Amino acid sequence: MDPRSRIPGLDRLLQDGAAAPFLARFPRPRVVDALRRALDQARAGVVDGAWEHDPADPGPYWHVAAHELEAEAVPSLRPVLNATGVVLHTNLGRAPLAPEAVHAMQAVSPGYSTLEFDLESGRRGSRYDHCAGLLAELTGAEDAVVVNNCAAALVLVLNATAAGRGVVVSRGELVEIGGGFRIPDMLERAGTRMVEVGSTNRTRTADYEQGLRAGPVGAPPAAVLKVHRSNFRVSGFTEEAPVAELVAVCRAAGVPLIHDVGSGLLVDPAELELPPEPRASTSMAAGVDVAVFSGDKLLGGPQAGLIVGRAEIVSAVRDNPLCRALRVDKATLAALEATLRLYRDPATVRRRVPVLRMLTEEPTALEARARTLAEGLTAAATAHEAVAVRTEGRVGGGTYPEVAIPGWGVRIETKDVGRLAAALRSGTPAVVARVEDDGLIVDVRTIPPEADGTLCDALLSALEYRP
Structure with a gap:
């Protein structure tokens, strides 16, 4: 007898008692598709011997279907514990939000909101009003507008101020901003003509003045762009035109000076023990x-x-058509407004904004956390050596590339560090750590202190030991 004749039909499996919990948890079409694939697997397997179960037993079919359904149910976008020591890890979503920002998003997301409605007048409002006042207050600007990312902001400003005209920019600032996109690409897509001045390592104020005289008669460049080289540094025989001098040059020529300051730092970098960094407030103060x-x-x-x-x-x-194409939603505006409000209190902002807290956490506190974690791992997983070690973290996000941040973490020695790293990534929650010299480095700087216990459990699970 052909063993395939003993394989049950789809209808019979759906009438089996095992079907009820699956149909309660998953959409019926998904359950049916998963069962069909399990049956196809069995039909091929009973012939070549790969299906080692009794073809008439419904249990294995549900087991195979369950594995597929459970895998499909896991969201693609998942929470991760960042144990790399890179504070603004671009691939892990950059800045973690403050609790106040998360609460603000949760407050406006389930229902309707005042996104574009003025409660006082009962008339239509503008989504651009929600953060404009705060941004103006914190940077010293006259006005502000929010779009969906910095590259979009730059393209929008260029298009609004210089479409069809030239934009003067230093050759030393034609940077790649990530994802393979470069400043020349941004200028082109904005509909402007790039006017390069200076050299890679030296660009003087006079170069900008000369650039502003370039171009067709009657159509000189319409703007000057200055880009902060945030993701790399040029050292040695270098020269850079000061912003204050560029302001004077642009005013004399009657064109705007556009400054891409990059990181969005709103506090004095000295308070974070970081080198000087351009800020929007200093740019506004300079004119x-x-x-x-x-x-x-x-x-x-x-x-x-x-x-x-x-x-x-x-x-x-705001009036440019691109602004509508690049606008942000209510959840983003709510989170941004809540975050900006935290900066109104300079005395508490460093401990309330997670990024600032991570960058300023005391080394003694980091060491204590690392030693506690190492002791917990060693006590429960005696076959593996876990020791507290000094680490070097990074700011990340294309900022301060030359700055190493001293910190603490745990080094785990294991025969197969790749397997351990993979096991951590596949866990719940997923943990992303750093492999270094055949050891796994777990940097506690980028782990919220309240998640230390969860991290320890995840490590023990990945090591196949449990406390």
Whole structure:
């Protein structure tokens, strides 16, 4: 007898008692598809011997289907414990949000909101009003607008101020911003013409003045762009035109100075024990016409592109059709507004914004956490050596590439460090750590202190030991 004749039909399996819990948890079409694949696997397997079960037994079919259904039910976008020591890990979503920002998103997401409605007048409002005042207050700008990321902000500003015209930019600032995209690409897509000045390592104020005289008669460049080289450093025989001098040059020529300051840092970097970094507030104080920066880097908020500057330029940006194409939703605005409000209290912002807290956590506190974690692992997993070690973290997110941040973590010695790292990534929650010299480094700087116990459990599970 052909063993395939003993394989039950799909209808029979769906009438089996085992079907009820699956049909209660998963959509019926998905259950049916999973069962069909299990039956196909059995039909091929009973012939070549790969199916080692009794073809008439419904249990194995449900086991195979359950494995597929459970795997499909796991969201693609999942929480991760970042044990790499890279604070703004781009691949892991950059800045973790403050509890206040998360609460604000949760408050407006389930239902309706005042996204574009003025409760006082009962008339239509503007989504751009929600964060504009706070951004102006914190940066010293006249006005502000929020779009979906910094690259979008730059393209929008360029298009609004210089479409069809030239934009003067230093050859030393034609950076790649990530994902293979470069400043020349941004200028082209914005509909502007790039006017390169200076050299890779030296660009003087006079070079910008000369660049502003270039171009067709009657159509000189319409703007100057200055880009902060945040993801690399040029050292040695270098020269860079000061922002204050560029402001004077642009005013004399009657064109706006656009400053891409990058990281969105709103506090003095000295407070974070970091080297000097351009900030929107210092740009505004120097007289820059418009600055753009990110919301999800050192500002510590959601992904957003923030545009601050002179009221007439921001108004032109707001009226540009691209602004609608690049606008943000209510959840982003809620999270950003809540994050910006935290900066109103300089005395507490460093401990309330997670990115700032991670960058300023005391080494003694990090060491104590690392030693506690190492002791917990050693006590429960005696076959593996776990020791507290000094680490070097990074800011990440394309900022401060040359700065190593001293910290503490745990080094785990194991015969197969690749297997351990993979096991951590496949766990719940997933843990991403760092492999270094055949050991696994778990840097506690980027782990919230309240998650230390969860991290320990995840490590023990991956090591196949449980406390």
